[in-house]
Amino acid sequence: MPRTTDQEAVCGDLLDSPLGPMLALLNEQGALLRLDFLPDNQVPAQWHGYTWQRDTAAVAPVARQLDEYFAGQRRVFDLPLAPRGTPYQHEAWRHLRQVPYGVTLTYAELGMRLLPHKTSARAIGRANALNPISIIVPCHRIIGADGSLTGYAGGLQRKLALLELEGVHTAARQQVLL
Structure with a gap:
């Protein structure tokens, strides 16, 4: 830390x-x-x-x-960021910031974007878990390969609420609400 x-x-x-x-x-x-x-x-x-x-x-x-x-009036943040992390984490977080508002990717899809150093879904999951800047570095937009909501430091209810705010309708809604 x-x-x-x-x-x-x-x-x-x-x-x-x-x-x-x-x-x-x-x-x-x-x-x-x-x-x-x-x-x-x-x-x-x-x-x-x-x-x-x-x-x-x-x-x-x-x-x-x-x-x-x-309030639904901002889709892109333009704040200066200075998260602490490893070079790999910084690269993963940079790619996270490129996932547009209202779009989800799987951990594997995000890993494929880390070219030339393609990485595993597990490594992306770990970088997401250590993301120190919630919402602005939008790790809530990364979902499981089957469309499920997996892991979110703020809790799955918040992840679902953020995705719904962005207009993403996910099959995982029922799983979270149970």
Whole structure:
């Protein structure tokens, strides 16, 4: 997990969303480090190794773009991002950002896009699981080979809700609602 250093100033804020509270963390340059659904309404002073200070003004662009997304007015985000990860993870996340709004791919299909280093569905699944920037790096758009909703750090109910917001009607709806 990333650890903050004495030199690294991290700010953030709690954001309201229709799917529950989220926490956005930014670095000194204002680039998004993390965007996570919180498991409850508590605002942790430390999150995934980052000690942060509240700065609502700095996080306002993230909040605005998320509000627009949830209102159906935004399909593409244009925020500076600075997720921490390996070179492979960065490549996988870059490809995730190229999956258009309202489109789903399977883990295997996304793996085939990582040319010249084609990779397995399992490796893509792991990179997705470690995606630190929910929604904006849209790992919710990646589904199982059979169309099922598999793995989402925010929970399968949220994954389904995000896909439905984007107009994706999935056969997995019944499985999640049971």
